[in-house]
Amino acid sequence: MTDPIPAVRRLGITGTDTGIGKTVVSCALAARARQLGMRVAAMKPAESGIDERPVSASGLLSDADRLRGACGNVPPLSLVRPYVLREPLAPMVAARRAGVTIALDHLNAARTALEHGQELLLVEGAGGLLVPLTATLSYADLFASWQCDMVLVAGNRLGVLNHVLLTVQALERARLPLLGIVLTSLTDHDATVAEATNFDVLQELLPTQRLLRFPWVDRVEDFDALADAxxxxxxxxxxxxxxxPHRRAVG
Incomplete structure (x- = not known):
């Protein structure tokens, strides 16, 4: 008799906004998990605006391509990115304008196929936690339905204190467990006053939350470099x- 296959652990990666490093952190987590010998897959349930982005030097076209690459290029892109939408808008809006219906059943089927045989599934959202996939389904709802533990990625810039505090409150209201907040460096230039003080202020305001820094990485498609970071x-x-430690109780 063979041992039962353990349940897949799911990490939801959400952010305080767009363009704050969610995909970089997601790829870093995937690449590091592989370094540690874990079987890992990653998913971006809906990706919009991908044809607006230039082709990178390595030929990677989108966030989903990068996630797939960080996981070893094994799963089909159609599972990593079940919905691809041309316009760079919230998935609900982009889907409506394209005549596409985003269906939870389709997302569930892709997730089930993608995580088969894996130990860890990373699910990267779009924009912030409450971005709508449909009029009745936000990313918060999806993460809750999939029983994800959450990682909040926050760009270290002016305004991040408010954005982090609002998102932490939204996570608590949704009863989504927050494993940690990752404050990302968005530039290699000298820090502004806000950038130099945000980490310490967040520690003071959220003393029960795990707060981590993630550095600026020049080679975001070098998965070994991301894993090391x-x-x-x-x-x-x-x-x-x-x-x-001492995570604040929700509810």
């Missing part, structure tokens, strides 16, 4: 499954 930044704690 994840390790150096303490992101291994997010892969281990443990909640932040």
């Amino acid at each position: 994840a390790h150096a930044s303490g992101l291994d704690a997010l892969l281990g499954g443990g909640a932040a």
Whole structure:
């Protein structure tokens, strides 16, 4: 008699906004998980605006391509990205304008196929936590339906304090467990006053949450470099499954 296959652990990767490093952090987590010998897959349930982006030097076309690459290029792109939408808009809006219906059943089927045989599934949202996929389904709803533990990626810039506090409150209202907040460096230039103080202020305002820094990485398509940055930044704690010490109770 063979041992039963353990349940897949799911990490939801959400952000405070667009363009703040969600995909970079998601790829870093995937690449680091592979370094640690984990079987990992990643998913971006709906990706919009991908034909607006230039082709990179390595030929990677989109966030979903990068996620697939970080996981070893094994799963079909159609599972990594079940819905692809041309216009760079919220998925609900882009889908409506394209005459596409985003269906939870289709997302569930893709997720089930993608995570077969895996230990870890990373699910990257679009924009922030409450971005709508349909009029009745937000990313928060999807993460809750899939029983994801959450990672909040926040760009280190002016305004991030408010954005983080609002998102943490929304996570608590949705009863989504928050494993950690990753404050990303968005530039390699000298830090502004806000950028130099945001981390310490967030620690003061959210003393029960795990707060991590992720550095600026020049070669975002060098998955070994991203994995090394994840390790150096303490992101291994997010892969281990443990909640932040003394995590605030929700509800």
